[in-house]
Amino acid sequence: MDILSQIVSRTRDILETRKRELPLADLEAAARARQRPHHALTAALAASTDPLVIAEFKRKSPSRPNINMEADPVAVAKAYAAGGAAAMSILTEPDFFAGSPDDLRKVADAVSIPLLRKDFVIDRYQLHEAKAWGADLVLLIARILEPSQLAELQAEARELGLETLCEIHNLDEYERVGDTPIDFLGVNCRDLKRFATNLDQLIDIVPHLPKATPWVAESGIHAPEDVARLHEVGYRAYLVGEYLMKSPDPSARLEELRTANRSSTSETAPPS
Numbered sequence: 001m002d003i004l005s006q007i008v009s010r011t012r013d014i015l016e017t018r019k020r021e022l023p024l025a026d027l028e029a030a031a032r033a034r035q036r037p038h039h040a041l042t043a044a045l046a047a048s049t050d051p052l053v054i055a056e057f058k059r060k061s062p063s064r065p066n067i068n069m070e071a072d073p074v075a076v077a078k079a080y081a082a083g084g085a086a087a088m089s090i091l092t093e094p095d096f097f098a099g100s101p102d103d104l105r106k107v108a109d110a111v112s113i114p115l116l117r118k119d120f121v122i123d124r125y126q127l128h129e130a131k132a133w134g135a136d137l138v139l140l141i142a143r144i145l146e147p148s149q150l151a152e153l154q155a156e157a158r159e160l161g162l163e164t165l166c167e168i169h170n171l172d173e174y175e176r177v178g179d180t181p182i183d184f185l186g187v188n189c190r191d192l193k194r195f196a197t198n199l200d201q202l203i204d205i206v207p208h209l210p211k212a213t214p215w216v217a218e219s220g221i222h223a224p225e226d227v228a229r230l231h232e233v234g235y236r237a238y239l240v241g242e243y244l245m246k247s248p249d250p251s252a253r254l255e256e257l258r259t260a261n262r263s264s265t266s267e268t269a270p271p272s
Helices: 003-021 023-035 041-047 071-084 102-110 126-131 147-161 172-175 200-204 225-234 250-258 260-268
Strands: 052-057 085-091 114-120 139-140 163-168 184-188 213-219 236-241
Touching: 003 071, 003 184, 003 213, 023 126, 023 184, 052 071, 071 085, 071 250, 071 260, 085 102, 102 114, 102 126, 114 126, 126 139, 126 147, 126 225, 139 184, 147 250, 163 172, 200 225, 225 260, 250 260
Parallel strands: 052 085, 052 236, 085 114, 114 139, 139 163, 163 184, 184 213, 213 236
Antiparallel strands: none
């Protein structure tokens, strides 16, 4: 069984437990009672032509067992907000990424930027969790969903007021998306079966991507030059985790990423 299959299997087990502990009706009530205002990433996108950084809080991953295990989510969130993050991604998967619902809840109370619940969503129950915990967006991974599931989850997310980032790795997975009206199309250059990255894949797939949907580059970004290169071919947003989580000054690194296209333009512009 590959890593992704293990994660999905474990997610099903966790879901069974959570559903027993908190029935859907009670979870829906908690979601309705959530007082945090909605923060839309689509609004941030419309307001700027600069690269938008979705800064990720991630303690570890299957390929990196200790990115920053001692990190405090609220401290990191405040640093990200100060550095101009357009949004923040919070892992809530506990076993493979050391994430927690509490991480998302705490961050939701601490900052006023769009928050992405990053997890392996396979059930509508998880959408209501995301809403109740304070998320503004949810990740939908095409590889682990049938086309009908993806469409149903997207529709329910929209009913709940959640934006969606639909993630693909290749064109076969993009075909699963079909005509589903997603808000953002994420292209992950990390193969979720082997967890290896290839940044060139983000470039190679561009001619086949829809022009009407904003593209988000995911994984493998380790320098402002990476952002400048991807921005040039049409990506609008960049989900960056390890590069920021390992930095003693994530705010400064964020600023470098956000202004990467300006530096690239000034370097290539002819003298006046």
